[in-house]
Amino acid sequence: MPGCEDIILEELSPSTLLPTLEWSSLPHGSDWVYRQAMQFLQDEFVNIAQTDAFSFMPKTYLAEALKSDFLQVFDILLIIENEVEMISIITNIALKSTLTLIIEKLFIH
Numbered sequence: 852m853p854g855c856e857d858i859i860l861e862e863l864s865p866s867t868l869l870p871t872l873e874w875s876s877l878p879h880g881s882d883w884v885y886r887q888a889m890q891f892l893q894d895e896f897v898n899i900a901q902t903d904a905f906s907f908m909p910k911t912y913l914a915e916a917l918k919s920d921f922l923q924v925f926d927i928l929l930i931i932e933n934e935v936e937m938i939s940i941i942t943n944i945a946l947k948s949t950l951t952l953i954i955e956k957l958f959i960h
Contacts, residue, residue, distance in 0.1 A: 860887050865905075868908075869907055872885065875888055
């Protein structure tokens with residue numbers, strides 16, 4: 852089975868991570884593939900967090916990854932910083948749109 856496991860891991864990417872974790876955690880799965888997939892999640896946490904696949908990732912896998920000594924605090928802070936920056940951009944756009952509407956209402960009508 853090592854050849855099959857190697858092929859599975861060669862295809863590991865953010866989009867294949869969840870099915871790989873799910874399969875490998877089953878009784879007939881592979882502990883080795885599971886460990887390698889979790890290592891991939893830890894190593895690529897910041898990149899994976901910025902993909903659509905992240906929103907489908909069960910909390911159990913994320914919690915396990917976050918408990919790891921291998922996941923750097925810097926990685927987590929980078930994700931938070933990116934989220935805060937996105938919220939700030941969205942807030943600024945919404946604020947500018949609202950102000951534009953108010954000004955239009957005041958001066959055009």
